[in-house]
Amino acid sequence: MAVVLEVEDLHKTYGSGRLAVEALKGIDLKVNAGDLVALLGPSGSGKTTLLLCISLILEPSGGKIQLDGEILWDHGWCEMDIRQVRLTKVGFIFQARNLIPFLTALENVLLPLDLLGLERNEAHRRAMELLKYMEIDERAHYLPALMSGGEQQRVAIARALATSPKLVLADEPTGALDSVRGMKVMEMLKKIARENQTAVICVTHDERMIEGFDYIYRLKDGQIMLDT
Amino acid sequence: MDLAIRDIRQHLGRFVATVVGIGLLFAIVLSMNGIYQGFVFEGLSLINITNPDLWVVERNRGGPINEQSLFPEFFHYSVSAIPGVEKASPFIIYPVERHIAGQSRRFTIIGYDVFTGMGGPKNLVAGRPITQAHYEAVAHQKLGLDLGQNFRLGLHTYTVVGLTKEGTSPDGEPLLYLSLPDAQEVIWLPDNEEVRNQRLRFYQSLVRSGFFSPQEAEKYLSRSAIDTHKVNAVLVRLAPGAQAREVAQRIKDYLYLSVFTTPEQIDIMFKGRLDRPRMQLFLFRTLLLIVCVVIIAMVIFTLTLEKIRSIAVMKLIGAPNRVIVRLIMEQSLLLTACSYLIGWIIIHNTYQGWPRLVLLTPGDDLTTLGLALAGGIIASLLGIWKALKTPPALALGEQ
Numbered sequence: 001m002a003v004v005l006e007v008e009d010l011h012k013t014y015g016s017g018r019l020a021v022e023a024l025k026g027i028d029l030k031v032n033a034g035d036l037v038a039l040l041g042p043s044g045s046g047k048t049t050l051l052l053c054i055s056l057i058l059e060p061s062g063g064k065i066q067l068d069g070e071i072l073w074d075h076g077w078c079e080m081d082i083r084q085v086r087l088t089k090v091g092f093i094f095q096a097r098n099l100i101p102f103l104t105a106l107e108n109v110l111l112p113l114d115l116l117g118l119e120r121n122e123a124h125r126r127a128m129e130l131l132k133y134m135e136i137d138e139r140a141h142y143l144p145a146l147m148s149g150g151e152q153q154r155v156a157i158a159r160a161l162a163t164s165p166k167l168v169l170a171d172e173p174t175g176a177l178d179s180v181r182g183m184k185v186m187e188m189l190k191k192i193a194r195e196n197q198t199a200v201i202c203v204t205h206d207e208r209m210i211e212g213f214d215y216i217y218r219l220k221d222g223q224i225m226l227d228t
Numbered sequence: 229m230d231l232a233i234r235d236i237r238q239h240l241g242r243f244v245a246t247v248v249g250i251g252l253l254f255a256i257v258l259s260m261n262g263i264y265q266g267f268v269f270e271g272l273s274l275i276n277i278t279n280p281d282l283w284v285v286e287r288n289r290g291g292p293i294n295e296q297s298l299f300p301e302f303f304h305y306s307v308s309a310i311p312g313v314e315k316a317s318p319f320i321i322y323p324v325e326r327h328i329a330g331q332s333r334r335f336t337i338i339g340y341d342v343f344t345g346m347g348g349p350k351n352l353v354a355g356r357p358i359t360q361a362h363y364e365a366v367a368h369q370k371l372g373l374d375l376g377q378n379f380r381l382g383l384h385t386y387t388v389v390g391l392t393k394e395g396t397s398p399d400g401e402p403l404l405y406l407s408l409p410d411a412q413e414v415i416w417l418p419d420n421e422e423v424r425n426q427r428l429r430f431y432q433s434l435v436r437s438g439f440f441s442p443q444e445a446e447k448y449l450s451r452s453a454i455d456t457h458k459v460n461a462v463l464v465r466l467a468p469g470a471q472a473r474e475v476a477q478r479i480k481d482y483l484y485l486s487v488f489t490t491p492e493q494i495d496i497m498f499k500g501r502l503d504r505p506r507m508q509l510f511l512f513r514t515l516l517l518i519v520c521v522v523i524i525a526m527v528i529f530t531l532t533l534e535k536i537r538s539i540a541v542m543k544l545i546g547a548p549n550r551v552i553v554r555l556i557m558e559q560s561l562l563l564t565a566c567s568y569l570i571g572w573i574i575i576h577n578t579y580q581g582w583p584r585l586v587l588l589t590p591g592d593d594l595t596t597l598g599l600a601l602a603g604g605i606i607a608s609l610l611g612i613w614k615a616l617k618t619p620p621a622l623a624l625g626e627q
Contacts, residue, residue, distance in 0.1 A: 055544075057624075083543075088546070092544055100541060102234050102238035115551065
């Protein structure tokens with residue numbers, strides 16, 4: 001199985017001097033294609049910080065990140081176009097869905113394809129395909145405000161998958177949903193990982209949602225442990 | 229995908245309301261352009277219509293339009309005698325407010341030698357020029373008189389023989405053309421009561437002096453006759469081949485009068501009577517334009533703040549800066565262009581109803597559009613700065 005993500009000795013410190021807070025203390029993590037990885041931990045344990053560092057939204061303080069065989073970050077060195085990496089290789093799913101409110105469901109999914117420069121008809125076909133895959137195609141022309149939370153989250157997942165990323169980072173994707181809709185979203189994530197060989201790292205508080213995940217990591221005080 | 233249009237579609241009501249509001253401001257900016265051009269046009273129209281080779285006026289005066297000039301009529305004979313002068317014609321311009329056809333009206337009387345034609349109306353829209361020495365008039369259409377209408381002015385009744393719509397006084401008042409003697413009488417001849425009073429004052433001063441008996445004083449009363457033979461300027465047409473500068477110098481040297489060419493008269497008006505109001509109007513429209521840009525900047529900044537999370541999401545999913553810059557700048561330019569269009573439509577459909585001339589020119593319209601669009605770009609900078617400063621982590625609730 002191909003390694004999609006490899007994190008070595010990742011550190012992140014907020015602030016400096018006496019006020020410095022070490023959020024990540026030497027994280028090592030390896031994720032293969034199609035892996036379903038859950039990150040559990042209490043608030044403030046560094047889960048979201050880890051996701052932000054992996055996607056280089058936050059600059060790590062030290063360590064090395066390798067994504068899809070390419071070095072993304074190596075102790076302060078970064079030679080890649082991070083935006084391009086995020087556009088083509090990483091998909092994001094948020095707790096708050098974060099759909100663009102003035103775009104319809106279809107347009108939200110079209111946006112990354114448009115940014116990628118995909119031909120219009122091809123992009124449209126792909127976006128509709130993804131909405132159908134997420135079983136939300138009948139709402140394609142609805143604005144987010146007219147959709148339920150679960151529907152919005154499915155559109156968000158479709159958007160995250162639009163550019164066929166190698167890695168999907170999901171930050172509390174079921175946090176704002178009731179358990180039935182949450183379960184459905186998790187089923188979708190599992191489906192993506194199994195059928196598309198996309199690696200999924202999912203941050204969650206709710207242990208009921210991670211049934212069937214391949215690896216469960218627990219983060220505590222900035223350190224990661226594989227849950228056996 | 230055009231994100232700006234889609235965002236506007238979402239907030240269409242607010243966008244339209246803002247466009248109408250700023251459009252009204254642009255209407256004022258465009259009207260100020262028109263008022264400015266109309267002010268200059270009216271200020272110079274009489275000079276441009278009259279357009280003699282030389283204007284001879286009272287010594288050391290910038291008259292007769294920029295400032296008052298008054299001297300005896302007979303000077304035009306002396307001017308005629310100067311080498312290089314083909315024709316010299318007396319000319320009167322005098323603003324008045326009189327009752328005409330039952331209404332009090334402000335207008336400017338132009339008195340000219342109807343037989344030489346210099347200083348008279350150029351293009352008539354109806355009727356004919358004045359051909360008699362007395363009691364005929366050519367009126368500007370704005371005066372509200374009809375062709376053939378008789379009206380009382382001063383001591384006599386005049387008939388409108390021609391109508392013109394060309395030119396106004398520098399104050400934008402309509403012109404009433406009269407023959408020179410008629411104009412002199414209307415302007416400078418006092419009414420009978422005033423004549424009687426003047427004669428009585430003259431008589432009493434003679435008697436009180438002790439040098440004249442009442443009988444002798446009676447004989448001298450005729451000397452107190454009111455002199456109306458005054459003019460404001462003499463218009464000169466040069467003989468073929470004559471040099472304006474040389475002829476002007478001869479008139480200055482021999483007749484103790486001031487002389488200007490028509491371009492010099494225009495320059496005097498620009499630097500004199502038109503200068504400050506022109507600057508005032510220019511300043512006012514500049515300020516209005518700045519106000520428009522500031523309002524657009526505020527609206528765009530507010531719109532940007534409202535979608536700051538969406539911008540963070542776009543950054544997070546890999547949107548390059550140019551996509552975000554385009555979103556904000558396009559909205560700003562659309563807001564500016566639509567507002568300008570509203571303003572343009574409003575002013576172009578109402579300017580004819582304004583009390584004074586509003587002269588709208590394509591050049592001014594295009595310049596204002598260009599400045600407005602440049603302002604729109606400047607107005608978007610604040611929003612762009614805010615958007616580019618937004619961290620993508622904001623999409624995840626992180627700052």
